[in-house]
Amino acid sequence: MHKGLTTGQISRITGVTVRALRYYDRIGLLKPSHFEGDTRLYNEEDIARLQKLSVLKFIGLSLEEMSTVMEIGSGSDLRSALQLQKQLIRQKIHHMESVVQAIDASMDYMEQQEQAADWEELARIIHMLRTERDWGRQYQNAARLQARTRLYDEFSTNPQGWHSWFFEYMLEATQELRSSSTRPLRVLDIGCGDAALWVRNRERIPPRMEISLADASPGMLEAARSALGAAAGKFQFRQADVMAMPFADNEFQIVIANHMLYHVEQLTPAFAEISRVLSPRGSFFASTMSSRHLREMEELAREFDPALRVLDDTLEQFNLDNGAELLQPWFPAARVERYPDSLVVTETGPLISYMTSTPMNAGKVLKGETLEQFMAFVERKMADQGSLVIAKDMGVFTCRKL
Numbered sequence: 001m002h003k004g005l006t007t008g009q010i011s012r013i014t015g016v017t018v019r020a021l022r023y024y025d026r027i028g029l030l031k032p033s034h035f036e037g038d039t040r041l042y043n044e045e046d047i048a049r050l051q052k053l054s055v056l057k058f059i060g061l062s063l064e065e066m067s068t069v070m071e072i073g074s075g076s077d078l079r080s081a082l083q084l085q086k087q088l089i090r091q092k093i094h095h096m097e098s099v100v101q102a103i104d105a106s107m108d109y110m111e112q113q114e115q116a117a118d119w120e121e122l123a124r125i126i127h128m129l130r131t132e133r134d135w136g137r138q139y140q141n142a143a144r145l146q147a148r149t150r151l152y153d154e155f156s157t158n159p160q161g162w163h164s165w166f167f168e169y170m171l172e173a174t175q176e177l178r179s180s181s182t183r184p185l186r187v188l189d190i191g192c193g194d195a196a197l198w199v200r201n202r203e204r205i206p207p208r209m210e211i212s213l214a215d216a217s218p219g220m221l222e223a224a225r226s227a228l229g230a231a232a233g234k235f236q237f238r239q240a241d242v243m244a245m246p247f248a249d250n251e252f253q254i255v256i257a258n259h260m261l262y263h264v265e266q267l268t269p270a271f272a273e274i275s276r277v278l279s280p281r282g283s284f285f286a287s288t289m290s291s292r293h294l295r296e297m298e299e300l301a302r303e304f305d306p307a308l309r310v311l312d313d314t315l316e317q318f319n320l321d322n323g324a325e326l327l328q329p330w331f332p333a334a335r336v337e338r339y340p341d342s343l344v345v346t347e348t349g350p351l352i353s354y355m356t357s358t359p360m361n362a363g364k365v366l367k368g369e370t371l372e373q374f375m376a377f378v379e380r381k382m383a384d385q386g387s388l389v390i391a392k393d394m395g396v397f398t399c400r401k402l
Contacts, residue, residue, distance in 0.1 A: 191260030195224035331399030
C-alpha cells in the first residue's frame with residue numbers, strides 16, 4: 001500500500017530542497033508521518049503543513065516564529081505576524097531609499113568638490129546600513145508587546161480597557177492645568193512603544209495638545225507611526241533615551257512613562273531627566289504593576305516545570321509597592337491610583353502567546369514536544385476549572401513638579 005511521497009519526490013513537487021526538508025524534520029517543524037526503513041514518507045497532511053511553512057518563510061518569519069504560528073494555530077497570531085512583516089518591509093524600503101539618497105548626495109558632493117572620497121559621508125552611509133540590520137530585532141519587541149496586549153483585550157474583566165482608563169484618568173488629573181493654560185500643552189510620552197495609548201484614544205485627544213512620542217528603539221517608533229496611520233501627522237517622533245533626553249529644560253507640561261520605568265537600567269538619572277524636562281506645576285504619570293500582577297500565570301508555569309519562568313524580574317526595579325519611595329527625591333507628593341481588573345482566560349493560544357513573549361525562558365523552553373505537552377497541561381486545567389483566573393494589579397503614580 002502506498003503510504004506517501006519520499007523526501008526527493010516532495011522536493012521535486014514543492015521546490016523545497018531535500019536539505020531543508022531534512023532540517024525541518026530534525027528541528028521538529030515538519031516530521032514525516034511514516035517511515036519504511038530509513039525512507040521518510042510524507043502524506044497529504046504533511047504536504048499541507050509544508051505549504052503553510054513555505055508561505056510563512058516567504059513573508060519573512062523566522063523558524064521560531066513559524067513554529068509558534070504552526071503549533072498554536074491562532075489566526076490572531078498569523079494576522080499579527082503578517083501585519084508586523086508588512087510594517088518591517090515598508091520600513092526597510094524607506095530606509096534603503098534613504099541610503100540610496102545618501103549615496104547619491106555623497107557622489108554629487110565628491111564630483112562638485114573634485115574629491116576622491118568624502119569619508120565622513122561614507123561613514124554615515126555605513127552607519128545607516130548597520131542600523132538596517134537591527135530592524136528585525138526591534139520589530140520582534142513590537143510583536144511581543146502586541147501578544148501581551150491581545151491577552152488583555154480578550155480576557156480582561158474590566159470592560160474599560162487599561163488604555164482608555166489611563167487616558168481618562170490622565171485627562172481628569174490635568175483638567176485644571178489644561179483649563180488654566182492659554183497655550184497648547186506640550187506632552188511627552190517617553191518609552192511610547194507602539195503608541196497603543198494614543199492609537200486607542202485618538203478620537204479623545206484634546207485639540208490643544210502637542211504630543212511628542214519618544215522611544216529608544218527606532219523600530220518601535222516606526223511601529224507607532226504605522227499604527228497611528230493618518231493621525232501620525234499630529235505627533236512628533238523622537239528617538240530618545242530617558243536617561244539622557246534631547247529636550248530642553250521645562251519643555252513639557254505633561255510627561256508620561258507608561259509601563260516602562262521598570263526596564264530602565266538606572267532610575268536616578270531617568271528621574272532627574274524627567275524632572276528637568278517637566279515644567280513647574282507640570283504633571284508626571286508613571287504607570288506600573290505590583291509583584292502580585294499575573295502571579296497565577298507564573299505559578300501555572302512552575303507547576304508544569306519548576307525551572308520555567310514567565311514574569312520579567314525587572315519589575316522589581318519599579319513597581320506599585322516601591323514606586324513612591326523611589327520617586328520621593330524628585331516628586332515628594334506622588335500618589336497612586338489602582339486600576340481594578342483581572343483575567344478570566346478560556347483559550348489556550350493567547351495565554352501561551354503571552355507567556356512565550358516575555359524575556360524570560362518560557363519562549364525558549366516551550367517548543368516542539370514540550371510546547372505540545374504544556375498546551376495539553378493548560379487545556380486540562382481549563383477543562384477542570386472552566387477558566388483560569390489571573391489577578392491583575394496595575395496602577396499609576398501621579399506626580400506634580402513643585
